[in-house]
Amino acid sequence: MDAGIQLGPWRLRQAAWSGLGVVVEGLEGRGAPADYVDAVLLSAAHRDAFFALVDRVGLVVCKGVRGDDDALKEVRGRSSRGRLSQGEFFHHDGCTGPVKPRVVEIRCPYQDVERYTSTAIAPFPEVVEAMLHELPAILRAGIGDTAIDPDLLQGTVSRAVRRALSPEEQRAYLRRVDLRVGAYREPWEMGETRFIANANGGRTMQHRRAYLEPHTGGRPNGRLLKRWPAEAGDPLDAEACEI
Numbered sequence: 001m002d003a004g005i006q007l008g009p010w011r012l013r014q015a016a017w018s019g020l021g022v023v024v025e026g027l028e029g030r031g032a033p034a035d036y037v038d039a040v041l042l043s044a045a046h047r048d049a050f051f052a053l054v055d056r057v058g059l060v061v062c063k064g065v066r067g068d069d070d071a072l073k074e075v076r077g078r079s080s081r082g083r084l085s086q087g088e089f090f091h092h093d094g095c096t097g098p099v100k101p102r103v104v105e106i107r108c109p110y111q112d113v114e115r116y117t118s119t120a121i122a123p124f125p126e127v128v129e130a131m132l133h134e135l136p137a138i139l140r141a142g143i144g145d146t147a148i149d150p151d152l153l154q155g156t157v158s159r160a161v162r163r164a165l166s167p168e169e170q171r172a173y174l175r176r177v178d179l180r181v182g183a184y185r186e187p188w189e190m191g192e193t194r195f196i197a198n199a200n201g202g203r204t205m206q207h208r209r210a211y212l213e214p215h216t217g218g219r220p221n222g223r224l225l226k227r228w229p230a231e232a233g234d235p236l237d238a239e240a241c242e243i
């Protein structure tokens with residue numbers, strides 16, 4: 001499936017976008033369903049081709065999605081001013097559990113409160129290279145270059161950053177990493193859902209909860225929902241669901 005392709009009587013309308021991934025503005029055509037993600041993209045007829053597209057481009061952002069959000073689970077966010085949560089560092093979903101989902105879907109549903117915390121999405125392992133580049137020289141010296149495995153290297157760098165930098169310095173560091181690697185971190189719109197390639201044999205992405213401004217707390221924040229749409233029965237554990 002190509003974004004822009006005809007899906008039965010309808011056509012995916014793609015936004016002009018030169019950054020990471022593909023941005024879909026909606027489904028065009030007479031009688032196009034407003035819940036076009038569930039009704040069309042994830043329908044039995046199109047889901048395999050749609051997941052193949054996500055695998056290939058890494059990120060598919062779908063806007064203007066109305067419909068039933070009940071199939072998705074609430075995402076918790078536990079960041080505080082004093083301490084970063086694990087979810088603020090780049091990660092694949094399922095990296096510590098038994099299931100590594102092929103695709104992660106994160107959605108900002110229509111709601112009263114705007115979502116101001118961003119979600120940064122970046123290609124892996126390029127993001128690890130960016131983490132090394134942006135690392136203060138004094139910390140880089142301690143890392144060495146023995147760790148070839150990008151997962152191990154990323155763990156080492158993240159631990160060094162957590163140990164040596166203050167929470168706001170860590171957030172500023174991660175923002176520099178976002179910029180260097182060209183992460184997708186556009187502001188969330190209500191009705192926007194993002195499909196992120198998370199585990200496959202080719203191009204995968206990592207994501208993180210991103211504060212684009214210093215985190216001062218106390219500001220009401222819209223909620224996000226999530227699911228692993230390619231996994232049978234969606235084994236996503238809501239308790240472990242963080243961003």
Ligand SMILES: [Fe+2]
Pocket residue numbers: 087091092093207242243
């Ligand atoms: Fe996550």
